[in-house]
Amino acid sequence: MTEAHRRQKQPEVVRQQLLSVARLLLVGEGAHAVTLDEVSRRAGVTKGGLQHHFPNKRALLDALSDQLFAEFENRFARLLAAESATPGRNARAYIRTCFDSDGGPDDIEMQLAIGLLALGTPEYRERWNERMKIELATDHLAVKAPDLLLVCRLAADGFWFSQMLGVYDLDAAHKARVLSMLLALCAKAVKR
Template sequence: MSIAHHRRKQPELVRQQLLEVAARLSLEQGAAGVTLDAVSHAAGVSKGGLLHHFPNKMALLDGLFDDLTGKLDRMIAEEMRNDPVAHGRFTRAYLSCVFALQEDADAQGWQVLTIALLSEPQLRARWRLWVADHADAFVGTDSSAACLLARFAADGLWLADLLKSHDVDPPARQAMRSHLIALSLQ
């Protein structure tokens, strides 16, 4: 009898490991490198174990989307709890999260997800829904043109960081963040 039969089952840890491996493979080899065989092999999980969690590649990408947007929602909620000013509160929380993405432990996953958003219509639709849901939820406090502009600018920074198209030193990043926060208060 193999050790696998005696090992304590930890399905959530296995699921998370599969997501992390898929993110790493995507960054190292591009989206084409994320095959079910490659992910199961690199994670040390049987293909059956992988298929138990993610029956296909799209399900794996959906799992990554759910995992990351769930973490983003929790980060935004935490930032909002600490902000006493209602007007622009969601926008400032979003800005804080986007500016932190570069140093975040999930930065690799965000890079993969952003690349997948560009190529996968289903994920783009889910992201549009996430954006629309949050816009609707904070329509009274964050629907001004200034708040929208601040979030668009943050999205541009997110893309520039992903593409490594601009070298923005920390003082310049902090100045941009300060300007965008000021914009959210208008």
């Protein structure tokens, strides 16, 4: 028996703990490993306690998706606010968001979790796709060469994906040079 029944009730702490365990299972073992039994066991919470927050696996994954999407959106909003209000602003902020990590385990974990959910579940993929359609529409309205901005976004996506998988081991200076090159291409897209 767990010690859960003796703990002081802290529902938000428990909820975050359950999401953290689900995220670790997703990244470490895949979506099939995210079961209510395994999440409750690893979190040290009774299954009934877990089901108080998330009645089923779908509710747990929906909450995890919301959390991951919010993390990405918060990063994007912070970087968008720092960009000058000139054409290509959204693309530049998106590219910076893809590069906005020190490559640490938490950043890579977030990227991988988003990728796994999007690749494995049509609803999560559609949510991501809808967000990107809005971004692309904004870029197309604001610049003379929207396809060049799309190429920059695709390169940033490739960088993000390679970080997730550990494909290229770029030090900070190399990463900064690549980011600078993409931002320079964005500037060309605006001037054309």
